[in-house]
Amino acid sequence: MQFFKVKTVEETFTLIDEKIPAIEQTEIRELFRALHYILASPVTAKENVPSFDRSTVDGYAVRAKDTYGSSESMPGFLTVAGEVKMGEVPTAEVTQGTAVYVPTGGMLPKGSDSVIMIEHCEDVDTLLNTYRQIAPGENVIRAGEDIREGEILLSRGTKLRPQELGALASLGITHVTVFRKLKVGYLSSGDEIVPYQTETLREGQIRDINYLTIAGLAQEWNVEVVYGGIVRDDFAEFRERARALYDEADCLILSGGSSVGAKDYTTDVIQSLGDPGVFVHGISIKPGKPTILALANEKPVIGLPGHPASAMIIFKLFGERVLRKLKGEKCDRKPERILAKITKNIPSSMGRADYIRARLFEKEGEWWAEPIIGKSGLITTLVKSDCLVEISSEKEGVSQGEWIPVIPSR
Structure with a gap:
């Protein structure tokens, strides 16, 4: 077995991008049921948004040059020639020396090119003082300034967030073609692992909490999870259970057992599922070095470390990337990062990326990250943290007060 021919974090991301294919199956969904789905075909605007010139403020539509020279000490004077009602086409026109009242969002009357805010003028018996x-x-949005007819509004691979749904709705679009929802299978392995519902543990037993944490993350990413249960450290049983779950899902996730033999089984089981097989077997990262990524007949397989914190961190970093690629989403960037100051010195080893659980807080207008130090098997470090501090493989640790990249939890 070729174990721990480690890849760097960047090499791993590159391999994921190169090897993981997008699913091909699509479906048509009603717009209000398409949140977090991935657009399978581009959307071209069939009309302008807005469809008419409109005001962005409550005020008076005017010709801008009629206000030139106006000030608090020497106001200008215009005649109020009418008003615009919401949802109606203006009947009044703006000519030299006149103004027409227009509410926020109202259509600009003919002849006007701007709107003076109501705070900067005063209507005194139809004589408008401009200050x-x-x-x-x-204070005007022109027709088509937001969305222009004929332009590609959203490209294939766009994740439909609330703002994308709003943009589509503004064009009168009611249905969209999206990639279907992903289904992943999750299987735990290990003689010591028992269902999390087990009330009383025998000595040496461990509840299967990884299923809940990993499934929870997947569901946050709009992915359906099929739980395959727990399999013993037996190669034949492991292979049979993994194959059944693999056939049912778009991606298979395996959480390894604790023994060396179980680790061997995980690799061999993955290889038995199909070609080309394992392409990452160990990542130069802490925690989570014993991570396996594979592709079996176009289906991704992820072998996670058994320790809860390691499994969750690895799945957040790399599992999300695999699933994003699989469901056809554009992946132009790595996990979102912000910059924060670190509250204490943290040592690290050159050549290995470290991800430290931390608590993010604001102090005097700056973000700070307080490391939550603990071993990879401690689930409470995840409960107490809300971000990951990233120490790249080029650094030998970070110093107190240093600005460092942080990956916030969602």
Whole structure:
């Protein structure tokens, strides 16, 4: 067995991007049921948004040049020639020396090119005093300025967040073609692992908490999870159970047992599922070095470490990337990061990326990350933390007060 021919974090991301194919099956969904799905075909705008010139403020539609020279000490004077009602086409026009009242979102009347805010003028018996000058186009959105007819609004692979749904709705779109929802299978292995519902543990037993943490993350990413249960450290049984779950799902996730033999079984079981097989067997990272990534007949297989914190961190870093690629999402970037100051010195080893659980807080207008130190098997370090501090493989640790990249929890 070729074990721990480790890849760097960047090499692992590159291999995921190169090897993981997107599913091909699509479906048409109603827009209000398409949240977090991935767009399977581009959307081209069939009309302008907005479809008319409109005001962004409550105020008076004017010709901008009629306000030139206006100030608090020397106001300009215009005649109020009418008003615009919401949802109606204006009947009044703006000519030299006149103004028309228009509410926020109202259509600009003919002849106007800007809107002076109501705070900067005063209507005294249809004589409008203007207390500042404005520029052409000020406080106005032109027809098509938001979305222009004929342009590609959203490209294939776009994740439909609430803002994308809103943009589609503004065009009158009611249904979209998306990639179907992913289904992943999860299987725990190990003679010591028992269902998490077990009330009383015998000596040496461990409840299967990884299923809940990993399934929880997958469900946050709009992925269906099929639980395959717990399999003993027996190669034949392990292979049979893994194969059955593999046939049912788009991606198979295995959480390894604790013994050396179980680790051997995981690799051999994955290899038995199909070609090309394992492409990552060990990552230069802490925690989570014994991570396995494979592709069996176009289906990804992920072998996670058994320790809860390690499994969750690895799945957040690499599992999410695998699933994003699989469901057809554009993957232009790695997990989102912010910069924060570290509260204490943390040693690290050159050539290995470290991910430290931490608590993020704000102090005097700056973000700080307080490391939650603990071994990879301690689930409470995850409960107490809400981010991961990233120490790249080029660094020999970080110093107190140093700005460092942090991956916040969602």
